[in-house]
Amino acid sequence: MQALEKRLKREVLQNGKVEILASSSWCVPVQSIDVTYQPVKRLKMDLLMKMTLLTFQQAEIANADELSELLLVEELFIQDLLRNLTGTGLIEKGEMYYHLTSKGMMQLENGIYEEEQEQETQQLLYSACHEVFLPVDIDQMDEYDELPDLFRYASEEPDGSLTFVEEELIEVLQNSREPEEEGEEQTVITEILSKETQQINDIPCLEFILYDRDKDLLFARVWNTLLSQWDDKLEKQLVEKEVVKWREYYLKA
Template identity: 30%
Template sequence: MSKNLQVETEMSKISAMLVEQSHLRLLGSDSWTFPLQLADIQMKTVVRSQMDVLMKMILKILDRLEVKQANEISELLTVETIFVEHMLELMMQNKMVEKLETIYQLTTSGSMHLTKGTFAHDPMEEHVEIAFSSYHNESLERDYSRNVFDEDGNVPDFRFENETDLVDVKNLDELHIKQMIEDSGYEFLVENGQKLIEEICSVDLKESLRVVCLEFHLHDRTEDSFFIRVWNTWTGKFDPRFEDELNHKEASRLRKLYVG
């Protein structure tokens, strides 16, 4: 299906949806594009889960007693020494416990974990893709069934582009990127706990897209008002960011344009 035919087809669908409301009259329509950056983000994540009962008991013992050997703990808890040794090794790897001279001791991190009752697993490296719109200054979640792109430059750019300070996704600060990942639909709840972003390692721009938006000029017969609706084909939703700007700048012009 050609790009123009895609635009026309989607335009017809949304037009029909709008005029289902009997008090609305469709006066005209338009289409334009806005830039969207697809970025691949490399990050380190860590899973935080509820602390294992054995781990919690060992930490409590080390917090109160001087322990030199794992079997001292196993005798107190009446569990096999091998399980205690394994847990001590795990906690030392995660810097929750350290051995000073001959005595096991809690670290500051171990005391904090004991207080919170949670355990942070080893960090993992993974990546996630986000779609960043500098107009919205956030990531936009995609509706794969409704996307229309302008790859040939046949659809004009959003007419207020020069008035917007466009930001490159690679120049965003880490806090902003973390927030966008959280808003993107990334799954943070996992089987054994909750995943946290520990570090953003890199942000690579994979592709820049020209996403088509459909603009509709409407008259509300009941209130005798003129306004603009904008359908974003990337999100498959009406877009309040563009609607607010267009209605603020052009709604008064619509009456003159269509009524005179």
């Protein structure tokens, strides 16, 4: 941490008109949350599937043999297709005939076939100080022998009190996935199956209170060790809350 602080001081002092009035270190709490979700592969519906669904929508079909004769397609292909459509919930068989489910009608109308993939679990990191999910992995955090005190404006919320709407979690998870190549297939997240808050991680930050003599400007720089970058969100918080106090304390006549 000392080596990092020295490097950052050299960086902020590169502008010879700026001086460091004070420096300190503290931790921001970051909540880890394990989210289990259902990904779905979406692909353009092929012609045979579309014709099959249209046939069930418009005609009374009791078995694969009838459909095979109507569509002039090998019965083995039809049997496999019926198993697939039944298993994915697009069709079901009543007392006598097959018919489309509401899911099947919706996918036929959109021309998009959705195929559920294996469930996945991902850990997300939420910072109440930033009011956002951080786009990093906790494994990226360096280990420190000693941690400084908690950030003076850190949230006092107890562990487990955070709540998130499903749409917000889906958006964060979707944005964190590797971008796919353009094509007819796309994997999307449709449902959050469970979410479980884990531990709170203390993330060290280095704070510098700076003064630009030429501009008569007081400002802060905060280095976030998890993000490995200057944290403008925390800098803005400090300036909004403390700039008047800094001027009175550090620049008094």
